[in-house]
Amino acid sequence: MNSDEEIEQISLSLTLYAERIGDMVPFVYERFFELDKNAKTLMEYSDEHMRGRMFASVLELLMSDEHLDAGGYLDWELDNHLRAYGATPAMYETFFESVVTTLAEGLGDEWTEIWSQVWQDRLARIMTHVKVHESRFLELNA
Ligand code: HEM
Numbered sequence: 148m149n150s151d152e153e154i155e156q157i158s159l160s161l162t163l164y165a166e167r168i169g170d171m172v173p174f175v176y177e178r179f180f181e182l183d184k185n186a187k188t189l190m191e192y193s194d195e196h197m198r199g200r201m202f203a204s205v206l207e208l209l210m211s212d213e214h215l216d217a218g219g220y221l222d223w224e225l226d227n228h229l230r231a232y233g234a235t236p237a238m239y240e241t242f243f244e245s246v247v248t249t250l251a252e253g254l255g256d257e258w259t260e261i262w263s264q265v266w267q268d269r270l271a272r273i274m275t276h277v278k279v280h281e282s283r284f285l286e287l288n289a
Pocket residue numbers: 186187189190192193197200201202204205208224228232234235238239240242
């Protein structure tokens with residue numbers, strides 16, 4: 148499956164969730180904070196609006212390859228998050244896991260094997276970026 152098809156499948160799964168259940172944002176953060184108490188502490192002063200804006204950026208990232216280019220949005224965002232906020236690659240992993248589990252559980256029987264694969268592939272690609280960025284950051288600060 149090429150990238151455009153991948154993005155289309157991701158978009159379809161999110162649209163179906165929105166139609167069937169509604170806003171997934173509160174469930175994603177609830178799950179994320181249950182799985183990672185340090186992330187919860189890091190985000191304790193964020194309100195629902197900030198969380199909503201952050202989630203909107205996550206969706207943009209998922210829906211466009213451009214953001215993954217060197218020097219693109221993801222690199223810029225990782226500079227902020229890893230350096231300034233103290234987020235870690237493990238937190239990214241858990242955050243993404245929370246998104247996918249919320250979707251899959253919410254959609255139940257309507258969740259498909261294809262979606263499972265597509266989400267896994269795209270998130271793996273983003274996570275590779277996150278880890279490379281983190282190791283460069285650690286090298287610079289060694
Ligand atoms: C790809 C994943 C992510 C994207 C695209 C993203 C994007 C953003 C954006 C755009 C904001 C600013 C929102 C605003 O105030 O307008 C933000 C804030 C923040 N994010 Fe993320 N984020 C991501 C993952 C994470 C993860 C995994 C953590 C770990 C806990 C995290 C922690 C924070 C914190 C602590 C703030 C608030 C900083 C403050 O107090 O102003 N983010 N994020």
